[in-house]
Amino acid sequence: xxxxxxLGKLRDEIKAYALEYGLDPFETIFEILDFDQIxxxxxxxxxxxxxxxWNFGMEYEHLKKSYAYGLxxxxxxxxxxxxxxxxxxxxxxxxxxxxxxxxxxxxxxxFKNNQWFSATNRKMMDGMANHGTIIxxxxxxxxxxxxEGFLDICLSIDDMxxxxxxxxxxxxxxxxxxxxxxxxxxxEVSIKLRSKDYMDGFVNPPDFVEDQKRKLAERxxxxxxxxxxxxxxxxxxxxDHAPLENWQKVVLSIIRDESYYxxxxxxxxxxxxxxxxxxxxxxxxxxxxxxxxxVDYADHHSGTLGTSPGTLNPYKLGIELWKDIExxxxxxxxxxxxxxxxxxxxxxxxxxxxxxxxxxIFEVRRVANDITMIDNYLTKEFCExxxxxxxxxxxxxxMYEISDRDFRAIKEKLLFQLTNxxxxxxxxxxxxxxxxxxxxxxxxxxxxxxxxxxxxDTLQNVYAIWKRTCHLxxxxxxxxxxxxxxxxxxxxxNITSSL
Amino acid sequence: xxxxxxxxxxxxxxIVRGKIKKELKKYITQGELIGRxxxxxxxxxxxxxxxxxxxxxxxxxxxxxxxDGDVGTxxxxxxxxxxxxxAGDSPGSHLLEVEITLEELAQxxxxxxxxxxxxxxxxxxxxxxxxxxxxxxxxGPESLRHFKRTYKEALRRQIxxxxxxxxxxxxxxxxxxxRFRSWKVSxxxxxxxxxxxxxxxxxxxxxxxKDIVRLESFWIDTWLRSQYNHIELRYIVHDAVAKEVxxxxxxxxxxxxxxxxxxxxxxASKMILEQFLPxxxxxxxxxxxxxxxxxxxxxxxxxxxxEKDLLQKINLFCYGQVKSAYGSGDFLYGLEEAFPEDxxxxxxxxxxxxEIYDSIKAFLGKxx
Numbered sequence: 001x002x003x004x005x006x007l008g009k010l011r012d013e014i015k016a017y018a019l020e021y022g023l024d025p026f027e028t029i030f031e032i033l034d035f036d037q038i039x040x041x042x043x044x045x046x047x048x049x050x051x052x053x054w055n056f057g058m059e060y061e062h063l064k065k066s067y068a069y070g071l072x073x074x075x076x077x078x079x080x081x082x083x084x085x086x087x088x089x090x091x092x093x094x095x096x097x098x099x100x101x102x103x104x105x106x107x108x109x110x111f112k113n114n115q116w117f118s119a120t121n122r123k124m125m126d127g128m129a130n131h132g133t134i135i136x137x138x139x140x141x142x143x144x145x146x147x148e149g150f151l152d153i154c155l156s157i158d159d160m161x162x163x164x165x166x167x168x169x170x171x172x173x174x175x176x177x178x179x180x181x182x183x184x185x186x187x188e189v190s191i192k193l194r195s196k197d198y199m200d201g202f203v204n205p206p207d208f209v210e211d212q213k214r215k216l217a218e219r220x221x222x223x224x225x226x227x228x229x230x231x232x233x234x235x236x237x238x239x240d241h242a243p244l245e246n247w248q249k250v251v252l253s254i255i256r257d258e259s260y261y262x263x264x265x266x267x268x269x270x271x272x273x274x275x276x277x278x279x280x281x282x283x284x285x286x287x288x289x290x291x292x293x294x295v296d297y298a299d300h301h302s303g304t305l306g307t308s309p310g311t312l313n314p315y316k317l318g319i320e321l322w323k324d325i326e327x328x329x330x331x332x333x334x335x336x337x338x339x340x341x342x343x344x345x346x347x348x349x350x351x352x353x354x355x356x357x358x359x360x361i362f363e364v365r366r367v368a369n370d371i372t373m374i375d376n377y378l379t380k381e382f383c384e385x386x387x388x389x390x391x392x393x394x395x396x397x398x399m400y401e402i403s404d405r406d407f408r409a410i411k412e413k414l415l416f417q418l419t420n421x422x423x424x425x426x427x428x429x430x431x432x433x434x435x436x437x438x439x440x441x442x443x444x445x446x447x448x449x450x451x452x453x454x455x456x457d458t459l460q461n462v463y464a465i466w467k468r469t470c471h472l473x474x475x476x477x478x479x480x481x482x483x484x485x486x487x488x489x490x491x492x493x494n495i496t497s498s499l
Numbered sequence: 500x501x502x503x504x505x506x507x508x509x510x511x512x513x514i515v516r517g518k519i520k521k522e523l524k525k526y527i528t529q530g531e532l533i534g535r536x537x538x539x540x541x542x543x544x545x546x547x548x549x550x551x552x553x554x555x556x557x558x559x560x561x562x563x564x565x566x567d568g569d570v571g572t573x574x575x576x577x578x579x580x581x582x583x584x585x586a587g588d589s590p591g592s593h594l595l596e597v598e599i600t601l602e603e604l605a606q607x608x609x610x611x612x613x614x615x616x617x618x619x620x621x622x623x624x625x626x627x628x629x630x631x632x633x634x635x636x637x638x639g640p641e642s643l644r645h646f647k648r649t650y651k652e653a654l655r656r657q658i659x660x661x662x663x664x665x666x667x668x669x670x671x672x673x674x675x676x677x678r679f680r681s682w683k684v685s686x687x688x689x690x691x692x693x694x695x696x697x698x699x700x701x702x703x704x705x706x707x708x709k710d711i712v713r714l715e716s717f718w719i720d721t722w723l724r725s726q727y728n729h730i731e732l733r734y735i736v737h738d739a740v741a742k743e744v745x746x747x748x749x750x751x752x753x754x755x756x757x758x759x760x761x762x763x764x765x766x767a768s769k770m771i772l773e774q775f776l777p778x779x780x781x782x783x784x785x786x787x788x789x790x791x792x793x794x795x796x797x798x799x800x801x802x803x804x805x806e807k808d809l810l811q812k813i814n815l816f817c818y819g820q821v822k823s824a825y826g827s828g829d830f831l832y833g834l835e836e837a838f839p840e841d842x843x844x845x846x847x848x849x850x851x852x853x854e855i856y857d858s859i860k861a862f863l864g865k866x867x
Contacts, residue, residue, distance in 0.1 A: 040504040052503060054548070057511030060504050062545055148510075152523075156550045312565055391574055392561030399573040403561065414563045424553050448559045457551035 001032040007088075011101050017287045018105040022362060023279065025108035026122075027083040030101065034090045038077060039063045041087055045262075046079040047128040051135035051254070052144075053151055076100040080111040080265065082122035095293040096300055102283040106276030109365075114272075116264040116369050119167050124261055131254045138247050150248055153461045154255040159423050160234035161259050163267060215241075230427035230442065234462075235259070237428050242465045252465075266421045267369045274318015275365055277305065281319070312388075320386060325364060325377050326357035347381070371418045378414070380407040416446075424450055426472075439466045443474035450474050452483075459485045515546045523548055630682040639679030648678035692723060692781040692814075693731040695770065697763045699788030701738040702755035708821040712787045713750050715819065715855045719785065722863060727781070733770060737763035739793070743770070759793045760786075760830060761800040768808050777812040784809065784816045785862075787849075789823035790830035798833040805834075810843050817862040822850040 003011060011030055018025060033041065043060035044050045078086040086104040088097055111117050121127055139147045231237050235256040239249055265272070281301065289297055305316040328334055332352030341347050364373065382388075383405075390404040390413040404410065419425075430440035439462065443450060455472060463470045469486040473495070482493045513519045515527055526549050564574065635648060653672035657663040663670075698704070698712055724730050734749035735741055738756035741763040767784060775782060792798050810816060820831045831846055838844045847858040 043504055043507075049503075052507055054507055054511040054514055055550075056504065057507035057509070058548060060508050061511060065545055152550060156552050159552060312563055317565075386565060387567060388563060388565055389568070389570075390561065391564050393558040394573075395558070397573065400561070401573045402564075402568050402570050404570060410563055413561065417560070417562055422555075424555055426553055443553075449556045451554050451556045454551040454554055458553050461551065 001090075003030050003032060003088075006094075007032075007097060010094075010098060014098065014101045014283060014288065015105060017283050018102070018109070018279070021279070021282070022358070023105055023109040024113055025084070025105045026081075026112050028078070028086055028104060028108050029083050030086050030088055030104070032090050033087050038087055038089050042077050046077050046085070046087075047125065049129040049132045051132045051151070052139065053148065053155075055155065076104055078104045078107050079124070080117060080120060080122070080261075081125050082112070084108040084111065085125065093296060095289075095296045098288055098293075099280050099284060099297065099300055102280035102288070103276045106279035107272060109279075110268075110272050110275050113366050114264070114268060114369075115367055116166055116268055120261055120264060127257070127261075131258065134254065135251060138251065142247065147251070150251060151255070153464050154252050156458050156461045157234060158255050158259045159421065160232075160426065161236075161256065161263065162232040163263060163420055165233065166260070166263055166267075226431050227428060230429050232425075232427055234426070234428055234441070237431065238462075238465050241431055243467050244465060248465075263421070264369075267371070267418070270314045270318045270321070270370045271365070271368060271373050272318070273315045274320070274322050277315050277319040278322045278361075317386075321373065321377060321382070322361055324379070324382055326361050328357075329360035330355050330357035332356075371415060374411065374414055374418065378411050383407045383410050416448075424448075429473075433469075433471060436468070438469040438471065441470070441472045443472060445475040449476050452476065456483060456485070456490050459483060460490075463487060511548070514548060523550075526550060629685050631685050632680045632682050634681040634683045636679050636681035637675075637677070639681060643680045645678045645680050649676055652676040652678060691729045691731075691779065692727040692783060693733065693775050694720065694723060694783045694785065695733045695735060695767050696749065697735040697737065697741075697767060697784065697786040698749065699738070699758060699760070699763075699786075700736045700752050700755075701758040701791075703758070703789050703791055703823045704821070705823060708787075708789065708823055709750060711821050711849055711852060711855060712819075714852065715787075715849065715858060716785070718855070718859055719862065722859075723783065731775070731780075735763050735766050735770075737766070741766040757793055758788070758791055759797050760788060761797050761804060764801055764804045764809065768804060771809075771812055782813040784813055785819070786817070787819045787821060788830060790820045790828035791823070792830045792833075798830055801830075802833065802837040805844070806837070810838075810841065813843065815862070816844045818844070818846045819849050819858055819862075820846070822848070 002008075007030075015025075015028075039060060041048055042063055043056045050056065076086060076088065078084055084104075084107075086100075086108075088100055092100075135147060135151075227237065233256075235252060238244075239252050239256065244252065284297060284301075305313060305319065330353075331350055332338070332354040333347070333350050338347070338350065341350075364377075368376070384407075388405075388410050389402045390406075390410050391400050392403040393399075394401050404413075425444040425446070427442050427444070428439070429442045430438075432438070433440040441459075441462075455474070459470050459472050463485045467487075469484060472483045474481055474483070480495045482491075482495045484491045484493070510519075514523055517524055528547050528549060529545075568574075632643075635645060649672050650670060653670045653676040654663070656673075656676060657670065696716055698709075700709075720732070732746070734744050734746060736744050736749060736752055737758075737760065739759040739762065740756070743766065744752065763786065771777070771782060792801070805816065818831070818834055820828060822828070831848065834844065834846055845862050847854075847861045849855055849858045
């Protein structure tokens with residue numbers, strides 16, 4: 001549903017303010033949805049047409065219950081596309097809609113200007129729809145259960161991508177063109193796709209499959225080590241080298257593609273939410289807010305930024321960091337002189353009236369991600385004034401408890417949580433282990449053990465794709481371990497690390 | 500817009516209920532949302548299916564949080580990171596467990612046990628009368644005047660009689676013009692039911708047995724409530740003597756005399772006679788006992804009461820026999836012998852909690 005004339009005017013007004021402040025958002029199209037529709041769209045991550053899967057059903061269930069028990073209202077939903085699409089909820093009060101519109105412009109400005117998003121597909125609305133269509137067609141052809149089962153396996157490893165390769169431009173998996181030869185035979189034959197890069201290999205039927213078989217056989221005889229360097233992008237590796245049917249390769253590619261699309265959002269969550277909150281707060285309080293709306297505004301705003309004891313609210317952490325950076329750069333609280341100053345009182349009252357705050361935050365929003373932002377701008381004073389703490393699990397009491405208020409410990413913990421999007425770092429070391437085509441994965445242990453049960457089950461899923469024995473090397477309680485799955489049994493060995 | 504969420508949503512629900520994809524069963528956890536209902540803080544169960552992935556042992560990761568507290572202060576057993584990070588009030592110490600709504604529960608029960616919907620017997624529907632103000636009358640109190648009709652009447656009269664002035668249109672109604680709202684009686688059939696629970700509370704019925712009875716009664720109650728608009732519940736406990744009690748007493752009482760089941764049946768019969776005329780009510784009787792009735796011919800007496808009196812008047816009579824350490828369980832056979840094929844009488848044995856399921860299915864599975 002389109003915006004009413006009243007809301008349309010508001011949107012134009014707020015957009016004008018945003019531009020005045022220097023924001024540079026994508027053209028943004030706002031639509032109104034009712035409560036149920038917005039929950040549906042939110043369940044699909046903001047894209048109304050996605051592939052079918054129960055995971056989205058689960059999201060929907062949680063959102064519905066959350067809303068029904070007054071837990072949170074989805075105020076806004078905006079996606080990283082050009083033009084951007086944003087959804088407002090139908091019966092929200094006017095003041096709420098104002099906040100949301102301002103907030104949305106903050107987000108779309110961020111999507112457009114933060115460098116980590118530079119390689120994302122801005123036409124993903126179509127992309128998602130295509131993915132959905134392709135998968136639905138497979139479901140019709142091969143049976144829904146079969147396709148869903150394979151999706152479950154893919155989703156189990158969908159985070160095994162390389163977060164350092166976010167700048168590689170990825171092409172959407174193009175719409176399926178009708179194949180000229182026998183349509184029914186595409187389990188062996190690849191689909192003709194108008195595509196480039198890594199999808200190139202799929203273009204040649206039926207040689208491709210023969211080619212693969214030949215390559216694997218060659219490798220086995222040559223005992224050549226591949227990959228030449230440890231490969232972080234497990235999904236890519238499997239797409240290229242695992243004995244999958246063609247439709248499976250396409251499905252796995254789709255999952256991988258979507259994972260890379262969302263990756264920049266994952267690594268900038270704190271910054272992005274903070275940025276949007278900062279701007280809705282600025283625009284509202286300096287420009288837009290009517291006196292009569294003050295209380296409702298405060299209510300909404302504090303609701304978004306509220307924290308339950310213990311939890312870290314990314315909106316709040318984000319906005320406070322931005323305000324801190326702006327404040328410091330306005331006052332000149334940076335640079336060698338400031339860093340070297342030991343006197344607490346002096347530091348507190350430091351104010352050189354430099355006025356570089358606004359400029360600085362625009363710069364940071366362009367280049368940083370959550371890790372670099374925390375690394376560069378989280379200060380001791382900040383931790384103290386915001387009462388941050390590190391916590392850990394206590395085996396004895398069975399509870400989580402505060403473990404440290406030391407600035408360095410907090411920063412380290414936060415950075416660790418953010419590194420690799422909070423996932424363990426695992427590489428493919430060998431695709432021809434023991435010269436038997438077995439797959440060897442290596443977990444770079446950095447002090448925290450893996451969840452064993454989950455790891456074993458995930459390894460089993462990898463086996464379902466690789467179809468030969470899979471190994472995972474890791475450490476538990478400082479002891480080297482090798483977990484293996486051969487299709488029947490899980491084996492656990494103690495080893496000394498191979499690397 | 501989107502209509503596909505229904506498919507995904509129902510697939511999710513089916514997996515969680517264990518109906519399909521049983522291999523995912525081990526990944527189902529009961530998460531919890533903290534919310535509010537009115538002024539109470541409530542705990543809302545939300546099932547989650549967490550597909551396996553390579554992840555850290557959650558007990559080793561810990562994290563960063565925000566708030567007051569010294570080193571060593573406990574944050575609770577759940578990982579604070581699992582929260583959405585959005586706003587929520589501090590849980591405090593009083594959490595109410597939110598039920599799935601009882602309708603949902605009844606629905607699940609119905610699906611699981613494949614219970615047919617109850618068909619209340621035709622003549623047992625009470626017809627209730629409702630007054631609805633859809634009529635018009637020429638007389639009545641001012642509070643019921645119908646403005647538009649009155650106005651129209653007055654306007655018509657004035658135009659006809661020529662007293663209507665187009666330049667100065669004032670309408671003055673006279674008594675004959677006035678119209679008033681009046682009511683019409685509308686009839687709505689409503690189905691009503693009364694459930695009479697009877698329980699043996701003689702010495703041989705221990706807390707375990709009472710637990711079984713309580714559980715089973717709860718489910719039966721939930722199911723029947725979803726089938727009827729208006730339901731009455733009555734509770735009778737008996738040992739050698741029967742008496743009516745309230746809900747709480749029913750489950751907690753501890754008598755401990757001998758056992759004379761006929762006392763309960765007689766009391767039930769009396770209740771029906773006095774309060775629940777069979778032509779107005781759908782009557783359900785449930786009796787739970789360990790089956791150790793008084794030897795002196797009491798079982799025969801019970802059979803007689805059932806045959807001549809109770810079974811004529813009720814929709815359904817169910818007897819559930821629990822197992823106790825001392826009971827002989829003869830009563831069950833007595834009933835089965837006397838009424839081998841009667842659709843109005845159903846018996847079942849409920850030795851353990853696991854058998855409650857089958858018992859309910861037996862009792863309610865016929866749609867009576």
